[in-house]
Amino acid sequence: MVPSRLVVLISGSGSNLQAIIDACNSGEINANIAAVISNKADAYGLERAKQAGIATAVLSHKDFDSREAYDAQLMNVIDTFAPNLVVLAGFMRILTPSLVQKFKGKMLNIHPSLLPKYQGLNTHQRAIDAKDDVHGVSVHFVTEELDGGPVILQAKVPVLADDTADTLAKRVHAQEHIIYPLVVKWFSEQRLTMEADYAVLDEKQLPAHGAHYPE
Numbered sequence: 411m412v413p414s415r416l417v418v419l420i421s422g423s424g425s426n427l428q429a430i431i432d433a434c435n436s437g438e439i440n441a442n443i444a445a446v447i448s449n450k451a452d453a454y455g456l457e458r459a460k461q462a463g464i465a466t467a468v469l470s471h472k473d474f475d476s477r478e479a480y481d482a483q484l485m486n487v488i489d490t491f492a493p494n495l496v497v498l499a500g501f502m503r504i505l506t507p508s509l510v511q512k513f514k515g516k517m518l519n520i521h522p523s524l525l526p527k528y529q530g531l532n533t534h535q536r537a538i539d540a541k542d543d544v545h546g547v548s549v550h551f552v553t554e555e556l557d558g559g560p561v562i563l564q565a566k567v568p569v570l571a572d573d574t575a576d577t578l579a580k581r582v583h584a585q586e587h588i589i590y591p592l593v594v595k596w597f598s599e600q601r602l603t604m605e606a607d608y609a610v611l612d613e614k615q616l617p618a619h620g621a622h623y624p625e
């Protein structure tokens with residue numbers, strides 16, 4: 411099977427990018443990362459990409475007058491690499507409908523909560539403040555609704571009494587680095603598709619918010 415061509419969008423450390431780089435390099439995922447694009451020039455994930463010999467681009471949202479203008483240029487940059495999958499890996503910009511529609515069913519995001527709980531930002535502290543005893547991470551298709559796209563796979567972690575946002579984030583990160591490469595692998599093997607508002611794996615519709623990876 412022809413390897414998938416990935417473009418990965420980041421804004422920060424890139425540990426999820428690194429997990430996907432490693433899975434591609436080991437042959438676990440039948441894919442090549444054509445480029446890594448960041449909206450922040452100081453994102454350490456750009457260094458990870460360069461060390462892996464992957465093309466990089468920086469497109470700062472601060473250089474554009476509107477979200478629409480930024481996304482139009484981002485679309486052009488992504489198009490130059492002709493991906494069949496766009497992977498948001500800690501990309502911290504809300505995307506406009508035109509960009510999301512262009513990559514409908516071909517754009518993934520990883521979100522640090524058990525969606526539909528805690529869409530948006532600051533999820534770990536919100537789980538601690540709510541005294542949740544379970545938290546986790548979700549991989550989903552990207553739609554116009556922020557963090558509202560069809561959930562593909564989730565992983566659960568316990569919230570401990572003495573957890574801080576940092577200690578909880580570290581526990582969640584460990585699960586992220588397992589489930590994100592797995593979902594990218596499923597997509598690259600043409601086993602994963604998005605229907606109207608749900609995800610399908612091997613012709614089986616996935617539960618809206620219940621497909622959990624064993625801890």
Ligand SMILES: Nc1nc2c(c(=O)[nH]1)N[C@@H](CN(C=O)c1ccc(C(=O)N[C@@H](CCC(=O)O)C(=O)O)cc1)CN2
Pocket residue numbers: 498501502503504505506507510519520521522530531551552553554555556557558559
């Ligand atoms: N249309 C969509 N865009 C994005 C989605 C999505 O599902 N639909 N997922 C997000 C990723 N994300 C959480 O998983 C997320 C990223 C950023 C924000 C946000 O509020 N960003 C602010 C800027 C924050 C900053 O710069 O630190 C903004 O864009 O104004 C919320 C959720 C990616 N995009």
Ligand SMILES: NCC(=O)N[C@@H]1O[C@H](COP(=O)([O-])[O-])[C@@H](O)[C@H]1O
Pocket residue numbers: 420421422423424425426427455499500501502520521522530531547583586
């Ligand atoms: N709302 C999006 C969001 O918060 N995504 C989160 O950003 C982190 C990126 O880490 P990384 O740069 O080390 O992959 C990850 O924890 C991911 O779940």
